[in-house]
Amino acid sequence: MTVVGPFGLSVRDQALEADVQTGLAAVEAGLLDATKSEIPFITEAAQHLVLAGGKRFRPLLVMLAAQFGDPHAPGVVPSAVVVELTHLATLYHDDVMDEADVRRGVDSANTRWGNSIAVLTGDFLFARASHTLADLGPEAVRIQSEAFERLVTGQILETAGPQGDRDPVDHYLDVLGGKTGSLVAVSCRFGAMMSGADESVVDILTQYGERLGVAFQLADDVLDIASDSHESGKTPGTDLREGIPTLPVLHLRTAAAAHGRPEDVELVELIDGDLSDDARHAEVLRRLRVHPALEQARRDTVRFAEEARAMLAPLPEGYAKSALMELCDAVVHRAG
DSSP: OEEETGGGEEEOOHHHHHHHHHHHHHHHHHHHHHTOOSSHHHHHHHTHHHHTOOOOHHHHHHHHHGGGSOTTOTTHHHHHHHHHHHHHHHHHHHHHHHTOSEETTEEOHHHHHOHHHHHHHHHHHHHHHHHHHHTTOHHHHHHHHHHHHHHHHHHHHHHHOOOTTOOHHHHHHHHHIIIIIHHHHHHHHHHHHHTTOOHHHHHHHHHHHHHHHHHHHHHHHHHHHHOSSOTTSOOTTHHHHTTOOOHHHHHHHHHHHHHOOHHHHHHHHHHTSOTTSHHHHHHHHHHHHTSHHHHHHHHHHHHHHHHHHHHTTTSOOSHHHHHHHHHHHHHHHHTO
């Protein structure tokens, strides 16, 4: 049993392990190649987050999905490079929007070089992803463009907030489907499609990825509050301090509005106050960690992970299917 990829995913077959490890190594080389420029400063900025590491969650899904066809097909690795470049580009933009100081344990690009360079570097990565994508054919271009539209739409919806009488939790889950689920779904779709897997298999894995992507982000929401050492490189309560709405806080707000319990209303008021004060921030974290809203967010994480697992049922049994199922368990485990 060998540990590969994020969350200590264990692969119990030597052939699958070799394929995954070889594929991920090729993706890493592809990322470095795609982020090189004739201008050294652009290379430095573009490789900033590549060299900082990361889970490579999306490339791993490409490699596992490709096991349902020919995992050595020529489009598999380049498609994994495309999805990871796209993901990295969104991180540059997200850090500007969120005014984040740290990403993956290092200074964010906007902290090191300023907002303008960070935004333009993200654009550079999008351009390089498009360049690689063009070699994969018009269908791949269409799929990626649709996913990117969903991703941007999700970001816009998050920024605008729920409109009218839209339920904030439903709105947030729609946001996550666009911001995170869309690109994770494409990772699974590209892996299966580029490997020549049957169309029904491509569809199953796409739906699996959509649900797993939402579960993955919900687990991050829980970790932001519950964990003492956040594996994304952010300190606990970062989203909370930055005023980013996450599911536990949304559940708290819903409970406070519906029932008006004094302790819930008081906690909402604390969250809406100045969380740059360390003592106030620590108090909010302490109270959220024992609030039913956090457990409710955990249950939502489990629900999406179980929906993802259920999607895999029609696929043939084997080590690749087992690894995809284990990823569902790993996501739930991250959320406690």
